[in-house]
Amino acid sequence: MGQGAGGGPQPRGGATLAQVAARVGVSLNTVSRAIRAPHTLRPELLGRIAAALDELNYVPNRIAGSLAGTRSALVGVVVSSLFHSEFAAVVEALQTGLLARDFQVMLGHSHYDPAREAGAVRALLGWRPAAMALVGIDHHRDVSRMLGEAGIPVVQMWDVGGEAIDSAVGMDHVAIGRAQAEHLLARGYRHVAVVGSLRPHDARAHKRCRGVAQALAAAGLGEPALATSAEPGDPDLGGRLVAELLARHPEVDGIACNSDAVAYGVLRALRARGRRVPDDVGVVGFGDAEASACLVPALTSVRPPRAAIGRLTAEIILARLEGAGPRQLEVAWDILVRDSTARGSTVSAPI
Amino acid sequence: MGQGAGGGPQPRGGATLAQVAARVGVSLNTVSRAIRAPHTLRPELLGRIAAALDELNYVPNRIAGSLAGTRSALVGVVVSSLFHSEFAAVVEALQTGLLARDFQVMLGHSHYDPAREAGAVRALLGWRPAAMALVGIDHHRDVSRMLGEAGIPVVQMWDVGGEAIDSAVGMDHVAIGRAQAEHLLARGYRHVAVVGSLRPHDARAHKRCRGVAQALAAAGLGEPALATSAEPGDPDLGGRLVAELLARHPEVDGIACNSDAVAYGVLRALRARGRRVPDDVGVVGFGDAEASACLVPALTSVRPPRAAIGRLTAEIILARLEGAGPRQLEVAWDILVRDSTARGSTVSAPI
DNA sequence: GGACGTTGCGTTAGCGCTCACTCTGTGCGA
DNA sequence: TCGCACAGAGTGAGCGCTAACGCAACGTCC
Incomplete structure (x- = not known):
């Protein structure tokens, strides 16, 4: 790396305030002020400092600034x-x-x-x-x-x-779960299930799941059938879970998914099994992912802001x-x- | 915030090495060593320092560490x-x-x-x-x-x-573009077009586009039809571009998309226009997004590692x-x- | 014309840590 | 007995910057 052109040894990364100051012939602090409070300097001096700053390609060291300064x-x-x-x-x-x-x-x-x-x-x-x-x-x-x-x-x-x-x-994720179920019920689906990734510590997913159960209870229906897993929610998981779900609960006609990615796999698996969506089964997702409007059928989904x-x-x-x-x-x-x-x-x- | 329990004023964020050192009754540097080079200390001292570190909930200040240390x-x-x-x-x-x-x-x-x-x-x-x-x-x-x-x-x-x-x-994005076109040609599509977002400074997208042109030239075909835009590549853009493309070039039967998101919109628009994929038109994407395997028809795409x-x-x-x-x-x-x-x-x- | 701001810059003291060095005591061979 | 290596701990300088203060030189006003 060699030595700096004019003023002390080359620091690890770029020029320092001290080098700029030495070049202009002012104190270090004056250069700092030129950056932080330009109006406190004479315009002429400010111009010279700005030129030196530019010549040396000065980039403020934010590490040093954070350490010295009041706030990060x-x-x-x-x-x-x-x-x-x-x-x-x-x-x-x-x-x-x-x-x-x-x-x-x-x-x-x-x-x-x-x-x-x-x-x-x-x-x-x-x-x-x-x-x-x-x-x-x-x-x-x-x-x-x-x-x-x-x-x-x-x-x-x-x-x-x-x-x-x-x-x-x-x-309010409980309310979201309720809304998913209520929407399915309003469309005439009666046997609602929850499908998706349900990690032990994903509290939001658990709340949505609880919301579905609440809505079913309020409608005088039983507990929702569950097909969940701790694996990440992707289309393949959705496919596997829905296969398992239909084996256990063939009567299911409404599926609330924990994410749109899971819903993609659910739709694909239903199609492969000859279940028509939306005629035989209704599917609602969560998240409104980019592809959801382009699927066949297009996926109904909760859109978070x-x-x-x-x-x-x-x-x-x-x-x-x-x-x-x-x-x-x-x-x-x-x-x-x-x-x-x-x-x-x-x-x-x-x- | 008040004062620290045992040693000097409370710093802005958490305990300092000096506070831990004061509590144990050793020098600041010894505590630093306990963290960075534990084997240079007596096990007994190390234990006492570890206890103090834990009691004070010491979190090393990486800002200070970066400034003082040799490397960030x-x-x-x-x-x-x-x-x-x-x-x-x-x-x-x-x-x-x-x-x-x-x-x-x-x-x-x-x-x-x-x-x-x-x-x-x-x-x-x-x-x-x-x-x-x-x-x-x-x-x-x-x-x-x-x-x-x-x-x-x-x-x-x-x-x-x-x-x-x-x-x-x-x-090699030129090679990717070539492969997209060659794949379409190998499947019997002859009138290949490029559709997607083509921002002025997205060099990769331009290279893929050039690759398509190269492959067509090598096959003795003319320049690819282009339907591009500087807007971000999403399904809606794909839909609009393909509408415009088919109006200008109704003969197009193969579409290389610059991203899968665009391809989603392309597939939807083709379907809406009654063009059957893959029978009438072949579509290949780039990126292998999560939903691509779940579309109808499932999208052929380039998968980057x-x-x-x-x-x-x-x-x-x-x-x-x-x-x-x-x-x-x-x-x-x-x-x-x-x-x-x-x-x-x-x-x-x-x- | 002396007390009092104001402007414009320099001085100084750290921020919390790392690193090179110094110092102290112990063990051990000559 | 002395020297000497070495583990284990302390000392001091300084990373590049900010912020509080200091201090001339210049108005301003009674």
């Missing part, structure tokens, strides 16, 4: 799993909201495992974030304790049915950082009714 | 767009490989825009990462310059047809950090042949 420029975000999954759009909206204020997002993953979630939270806290956001509201005590003791704003996303550590923005949740989370974090109090809010969702529950008629025509 | 624990990753998109699995595999060595991944997004990519790279370099990984191999000069001057390992992912800054691991690319990127980064030289490697991909190009017969039976 990082926000930690923990999701169950960004990948093959439903939280990407939430994180994108969150990130967009925070980037505008120059906050960096640092991502961690729980993989639906409380121990790994605690590990991810601990790892992120090591970077001393200004705030944290995480998916879910029912957490392991270690997680709640660490987050509570951190003394920073914490926003729990996606779910609202629980006790928030600080702030929360999400949906992902972008809104991410945007609101960013807003709450920024407000909390400026002294506002904690907030807890529930966001609205809707059911996109498509052909997979349109018994006897076509609800949405293909393009 | 961060790796910067820039993708076009993680969301609605194809890079999630790559990043997941990359992250898994790096997390094992205690590296944190920091994500940035280019949104297929060179200026935003430069901004993302600059922002990430501000955190003084130990290495960088980014999607694509054809970058704006500013990006190449910044990365070259940073003096850290740089791995360019996903594409290989260009000059690497340091290391690269990806696919996402996990392998991510894993190899992690391996190269770790090796480079330990002194190994730069590497450039091309990974293999394949075409999953399904019903959408199975003219006259069913290739893959539904489950």
